[in-house]
Amino acid sequence: MKIGKHVTRTIAFLLVLAFAVFIVQGPFGIDRVRSYRNAKGFFIQPRDSLDGVFIGASNVHAFWQAAFGWHDRGIAIYNLSFDSLPITAVQYLVEEARKTQPNALYLICLNTFKRQTTATDVSRIHGVVDYMPLSVNKLRYIHYVADRSSLGLLERLEFYLPIIRFHSRWDELESWAFGSGMNRYMNAMTTSAFSNESVDITDDYAVYDTRAEAPEDVVGQFEALLDYLDREHVNALFVKVPQAESKSRQGRMNALEDLLKARGYPCLDMLSAIDEIGIDTRHDFYNKAHTNVYGSLKICHYMMDYLEEHYSFADKRGQAAFADWDIAAEAYDRLVDGWILPFDRERAPWTPLKASGQKATVVDGADGPSVRLTWKASAGAEGYVVYRKNSGKNNGRWILAATVGADDLSYVDRDVTYGGQYKYCVAPFADLEGVRAYGDYQIKGASVRITREEAPVATDESSTGGDED
Numbered sequence: 001m002k003i004g005k006h007v008t009r010t011i012a013f014l015l016v017l018a019f020a021v022f023i024v025q026g027p028f029g030i031d032r033v034r035s036y037r038n039a040k041g042f043f044i045q046p047r048d049s050l051d052g053v054f055i056g057a058s059n060v061h062a063f064w065q066a067a068f069g070w071h072d073r074g075i076a077i078y079n080l081s082f083d084s085l086p087i088t089a090v091q092y093l094v095e096e097a098r099k100t101q102p103n104a105l106y107l108i109c110l111n112t113f114k115r116q117t118t119a120t121d122v123s124r125i126h127g128v129v130d131y132m133p134l135s136v137n138k139l140r141y142i143h144y145v146a147d148r149s150s151l152g153l154l155e156r157l158e159f160y161l162p163i164i165r166f167h168s169r170w171d172e173l174e175s176w177a178f179g180s181g182m183n184r185y186m187n188a189m190t191t192s193a194f195s196n197e198s199v200d201i202t203d204d205y206a207v208y209d210t211r212a213e214a215p216e217d218v219v220g221q222f223e224a225l226l227d228y229l230d231r232e233h234v235n236a237l238f239v240k241v242p243q244a245e246s247k248s249r250q251g252r253m254n255a256l257e258d259l260l261k262a263r264g265y266p267c268l269d270m271l272s273a274i275d276e277i278g279i280d281t282r283h284d285f286y287n288k289a290h291t292n293v294y295g296s297l298k299i300c301h302y303m304m305d306y307l308e309e310h311y312s313f314a315d316k317r318g319q320a321a322f323a324d325w326d327i328a329a330e331a332y333d334r335l336v337d338g339w340i341l342p343f344d345r346e347r348a349p350w351t352p353l354k355a356s357g358q359k360a361t362v363v364d365g366a367d368g369p370s371v372r373l374t375w376k377a378s379a380g381a382e383g384y385v386v387y388r389k390n391s392g393k394n395n396g397r398w399i400l401a402a403t404v405g406a407d408d409l410s411y412v413d414r415d416v417t418y419g420g421q422y423k424y425c426v427a428p429f430a431d432l433e434g435v436r437a438y439g440d441y442q443i444k445g446a447s448v449r450i451t452r453e454e455a456p457v458a459t460d461e462s463s464t465g466g467d468e469d
Helices: 002-023 033-043 058-063 066-073 087-097 122-129 136-148 153-160 163-172 192-196 216-232 247-262 293-310 320-336
Strands: 052-055 077-079 105-109 236-240 267-269 285-287 358-365 368-375 383-390 399-405 410-413 421-432 435-438 446-449 457-460
Touching (some): 033 077, 066 077, 066 320, 192 285, 236 247, 368 421
Parallel strands (some): 105 236
Antiparallel strands (some): 358 368, 446 457
């Protein structure tokens, strides 16, 4: 009897210990909030509820916003993407996702396979496995990459128990590490670079139709993935996203595209379709590899048009089972309306007019304050639209303040008050076959803060640039 109690207590202790270890895996994984949220948010989706699953690296975070697709078309395509995703993980992610979404369309980013070698460092492996749910499939992947990299026992153990590597993170843990994972916008991008930055990559962006032999190991990984898709009858669409890629990397992607098409799989090539998409390489990226909100919006519309033409997805907006998607899309829509000008949302025609430099100055007169906005002429412009945003009203959305002629290079805003914070943005326009088409504009605009106690503060936030995402 005593032996039985001892065994029972031992088993209970081991179960409690295992549960405790399982609980701390999320907080003590690698510190990548986007990967954490995308993984956790995906695995709480109801079974067989998604139209599509988009698998790739950090570029997928920037290019496809689930909230856009839902808001405009009512399609539920979720990102299961990880920063610096190693190609060895792609098939395992598809297998893991199909446990709960067996009938979804699997969109696979072909750019993920552009690297010259599949050699994977430890941090990239952690970036995938730390936030995958515990399963036989996860253990299979850990065993596979550990064998490939000839890792020792301790290095292997840290993938099963990442707390071994990240136990010192106590003093840097943030609230996201203990949450359910998904943010309120269905994990759509909200970073400052995505929403505020713009960098001109025109000199770096080129499209090559050449073919280059991919490394044997890459081809082996790619063919194994196609074999799995064949064997399991997975509905898959490969996607090439627009980035400033080198000739050699594009050559390898082109060769892999030939291979997958020969196997009967479609490929949506957006890298060479930027003119059709409407992508402006001077304006729509925040670095060479990632679009900002302007480019992302264009790509999402282009993809949605393609998906509507080639697949049959029902519009599920308003259905009780998708109430969370309705709420997330509405919230993200309000947020985005504070970033972009309304004609971008409406997909108005674009014309290659240069941005007008702009400066806002506060004037403190007898009748109260006003803001004088001035800008430089844009050659070829037939007029300008002036938008303003008040941080205290209209939920921070851009509101049309004035439309002026080509010779008007200033605007005075008298509808301002002390204590207010205002932002202004000027965009040139011209007639394009009877339709107003808009040119480039400075994404940050010009901001002012009006105070009584101190001299009026005016700032010109028309700088450009971007940080690597």
